[in-house]
Structure formats: structure tokens, C-alpha cells
Amino acid sequence: xxxxxxxxxxxxxxxxxxxAIAPNNLDNTxxxxxxxxxxxxxxxxQRNRYLNQLIRAIARSGKLWRERTEYYExxxxxxxxxxxxxxxxxxxxxxTRSSVTTWLNQYLKWRLHDFRQQAQADxxxxxxxxxxxxxxxxxPVATIESPPEIPPxxxxxxxxxxTDPDGELTQTHIKGRPDLTCQVLILRRLPxxxxxxxxxxxxxxxxxxxxxxxxxxxxxxxxxxxxxxGYL
Numbered sequence: 001x002x003x004x005x006x007x008x009x010x011x012x013x014x015x016x017x018x019x020a021i022a023p024n025n026l027d028n029t030x031x032x033x034x035x036x037x038x039x040x041x042x043x044x045x046q047r048n049r050y051l052n053q054l055i056r057a058i059a060r061s062g063k064l065w066r067e068r069t070e071y072y073e074x075x076x077x078x079x080x081x082x083x084x085x086x087x088x089x090x091x092x093x094x095x096t097r098s099s100v101t102t103w104l105n106q107y108l109k110w111r112l113h114d115f116r117q118q119a120q121a122d123x124x125x126x127x128x129x130x131x132x133x134x135x136x137x138x139x140p141v142a143t144i145e146s147p148p149e150i151p152p153x154x155x156x157x158x159x160x161x162x163t164d165p166d167g168e169l170t171q172t173h174i175k176g177r178p179d180l181t182c183q184v185l186i187l188r189r190l191p192x193x194x195x196x197x198x199x200x201x202x203x204x205x206x207x208x209x210x211x212x213x214x215x216x217x218x219x220x221x222x223x224x225x226x227x228x229x230g231y232l
Contacts, residue, residue, distance in 0.1 A: 026061055030100050033057055038088035048155075051084055054100075055153050056230045058083075063101040065108050070215055071115035073222060079108045080153055081191060153229070154191060160225055161186045168221065174213050180205060182218050189214065 033054040040046035058064060066072070083104060087093050093103055161183055164170050169183035180203060188194045200207040 026063075027099055030054070030057055030061070031095060034087065034093070034095070034100060042089065051087070052153065054087075055080060055083070058101060058104065060230065061101060063099075063105075065105040065112075067112060069112065069115075070219070071119065072112065073219055075108055075111040075115055077154070077191065078111050079104055082107050153226075156229060157222070157225060158187075158190055161190065172217050172221075174205070174209060177203075177205065179203075180210070180213070182221060185210065185214050186218050186222065189218070 033050060037047060037050040037054055040050065093100060097103075161169060164183055169186065170181050172182045174180040185199075188199060196207050196211055199205075199210055203210070
């Protein structure tokens with residue numbers, strides 16, 4: 001069908017939940033979810049509600065690109081942010097050109113490519129600084145400007161990190177540094193994220209220690225929360 005009637009919501013049923021996705025009906029389900037999302041004003045409760053449902057539907061579709069890399073979750077965060085900012089406005093999604101999963105996968109793969117380059121540059125810079133005896137080096141991640149808008153998935157994540165209902169985040173900390181807990185680092189790394197170099201200076205703790213702890217202890221807990229909420 002032509003995208004205008006779908007995106008305007010004229011052929012869309014009144015507000016209703018996006019139900020279970022049958023394999024043969026996945027594209028129609030996602031198109032319907034997009035139409036429901038875009039017919040409400042940006043920032044409204046209804047827009048956030050349907051955007052949340054759309055994110056869940058895409059995450060459950062099995063069509064989102066996956067990679068077993070340490071920076072996949074960060075790239076996925078940026079992809080959800082891109083979706084929330086550009087689905088109905090900005091670099092608006094065009095359903096006549098591709099499916100929404102194809103559109104997002106293209107963006108996700110570019111972000112993964114960026115992270116690979118950043119990781120390589122970070123490694124080279126770190127080795128260079130170490131070999132020269134320099135104590136300071138520039139973190140390539142610090143040059144990334146974080147988008148100001150946070151979609152519903154991260155509002156839920158932020159609330160979970162702040163409240164820490166199980167007490168797990170506040171009890172898990174860097175050895176010898178009870179002030180540097182999972183809760184502290186997760187809150188500082190959620191969008192708009194604080195770069196590692198700033199955290200290194202602020203907490204007087206080596207960049208490598210902070211990043212290693214975050215990778216080993218925080219990422220897994222973020223992933224488990226996302227799974228419980230149905231986003232992965």
C-alpha cells in the first residue's frame with residue numbers, strides 16, 4: 001500500500017496494543033505499529049506508548065542484525081535513539097523504500113563500523129601513550145555527541161538503574177572502591193553518556209579499570225534487564 005494512508009493513520013484501527021506477531025504478518029504488524037506511533041504528537045504519552053510497543057516488536061522479530069561484540073549494546077542504544085528521533089520526523093523513515101528492520105539494520109551496521117574504528121583507534125592511542133610514557137590520551141568515544149532525546153526503553157532503564165529494586169547494582173563495585181558501583185557507572189554511561197576520560201579524572205580511577213569493570217559487570221546486567229523487558 002502507499003505509505004501516505006498508512007502513515008497518516010486513516011486506515012489504522014483506534015488505539016490498541018500491538019499483539020503477538022505471526023511470521024507471515026510481521027511486516028504488516030510493524031507498519032501498523034509505525035502508523036499508530038506517528039499519528040500522535042512527539043513527546044506525548046500515546047507516542048511513547050506505541051514507540052515502546054514498536055521497539056519490542058522489532059526486538060522480537062528476529063530480523064534485527066546481531067553481532068557478538070563488546071560494543072553491540074552501545075550501538076543498539078544509538079539505533080533505538082535514531083528510531084525515536086527519525087521515525088516520523090527528521091530523516092523520516094520511508095516504508096516505500098524498505099522495511100523498518102532493513103532501515104534500522106543499515107544504521108546499526110554503520111554504528112558498529114564506527115565502534116570498531118573507535119576501538120582500534122583507542123587501542124593504538126593507548127599503546128602509543130603507554131610506550132611513550134605519557135599518562136594522558138584522548139578517548140575517541142569522547143568525540144561522539146550523544147543525542148539529547150531518550151526513547152521509552154531508556155527511560156525504563158534509567159528508572160531501573162536509579163531505583164535498583166534488587167539492590168544488585170549498589171552492591172556490585174570495583175574492588176577497593178565501594179563508591180564505584182554498577183549503579184554509578186550505568187547511570188553515567190546511559191544517554192547522554194559521560195565519556196570514559198572524564199570519568200577517569202572525576203573518580204581518580206584508571207580508564208582501563210573503569211571500562212573493564214563496566215564490560216564485565218554492568219553490560220551483562222543491562223542485557224538481562226533488556227531481556228526481562230522484552231527488548232532482546
